[in-house]
Amino acid sequence: MLPVLCVLFRGQIALQSCESLAEGALSNRNTFIRAYFNKAGALTSFEKVVYGEVELAHSYKYYDNGFLKCAVITMPEEDPVVMSFDETGVHHSEV
Numbered sequence: 001m002l003p004v005l006c007v008l009f010r011g012q013i014a015l016q017s018c019e020s021l022a023e024g025a026l027s028n029r030n031t032f033i034r035a036y037f038n039k040a041g042a043l044t045s046f047e048k049v050v051y052g053e054v055e056l057a058h059s060y061k062y063y064d065n066g067f068l069k070c071a072v073i074t075m076p077e078e079d080p081v082v083m084s085f086d087e088t089g090v091h092h093s094e095v
Contacts (some may be wrong), residue, residue: 042066063087 006074035046045059054076061070067089071082 038062040066 024029030064031050033048035047036044038044042062043060047054048056057074060068063069067087068085071083085089085091
């Protein structure tokens, strides 16, 4: 699946909307977000790219009912943060 290139996202964990960029618009940008969505349109991962390096990455897994199951937040030189949610979307643990 090809990424969607974005200026910014709105929302919290499992960000919900993306202001898309055209591929050619990257030539004059130092910072952008590369986002990936599944067939249902849910965000599965994104990377914040700053001066060509990934500064922050999130990945998401969902329950069959569409609620967020797990979010993994990764930053360079830090341990990933794993957030777990129950079947109703309520946050219940963080590692």
